[in-house]
Amino acid sequence: MNGDRHDVLFAGSHPLPSDYRAYRHWVHARLVQILRQNPGCRFLEIGVGPTFRQERFRVIDELGIHYVGLDFEHICAERRADLVRAGISDRNIRFLGNESETYLFNLIKSARNWKTFDIIYLDGSHSIYVDLAAAIAAVRLLKPGALFLFDDVRFCFGRTSDPDHR
Numbered sequence: 001m002n003g004d005r006h007d008v009l010f011a012g013s014h015p016l017p018s019d020y021r022a023y024r025h026w027v028h029a030r031l032v033q034i035l036r037q038n039p040g041c042r043f044l045e046i047g048v049g050p051t052f053r054q055e056r057f058r059v060i061d062e063l064g065i066h067y068v069g070l071d072f073e074h075i076c077a078e079r080r081a082d083l084v085r086a087g088i089s090d091r092n093i094r095f096l097g098n099e100s101e102t103y104l105f106n107l108i109k110s111a112r113n114w115k116t117f118d119i120i121y122l123d124g125s126h127s128i129y130v131d132l133a134a135a136i137a138a139v140r141l142l143k144p145g146a147l148f149l150f151d152d153v154r155f156c157f158g159r160t161s162d163p164d165h166r
């Protein structure tokens with residue numbers, strides 16, 4: 001590894017976006033653009049989220065993309081209900097929920113079942129304790145030449161008053 005290079009995963013000085021709402025909007029639009037470029041792909045989203053991304057799921061449905069989303073089970077149940085309400089009944093869209101702890105075990109189970117993906121999007125806990133392990137497990141699920149997208153990679157260690165440990 002080149003020690004002179006700025007490492008966005010581990011450098012505490014990596015800047016946060018100044019306008020977070022605009023940043024999230026841009027991320028969402030960019031992801032939809034990437035999905036449009038990959039019809040029929042296998043897409044894993046680690047962290048489905050509390051917001052129903054209807055436009056994204058319509059694209060997934062229209063383009064025959066195989067989607068697996070990981071989150072807490074209650075979030076997965078909400079998104080399943082949103083899909084039904086939106087009239088999207090795509091059997092290629094699946095949510096795997098964990099009741100507690102983290103999605104790590106569902107990632108491991110996927111690896112044990114030889115599941116692989118063309119695009120993996122890690123946008124979950126954003127805590128290093130959860131997502132560093134998830135990232136390592138997810139590497140096993142990448143097809144050759146796959147895209148591994150990280151949202152907001154400035155991992156946080158939780159609140160602290162010591163600036164050297166942020």
Ligand SMILES: C[S@@+](CC[C@H](N)C(=O)[O-])C[C@H]1O[C@@H](n2cnc3c(N)ncnc32)[C@H](O)[C@@H]1O
Pocket residue numbers: 045046047048049050051053070071072075098100101102103123124125126130
């Ligand atoms: C930022 S949101 C995901 C946003 C979504 N990717 C999007 O584009 O709208 C992060 C999600 O990760 C989930 N998450 C965080 N920690 C988790 C854990 N330990 N186990 C399962 N899900 C977790 C949260 O419940 C939340 O829904």
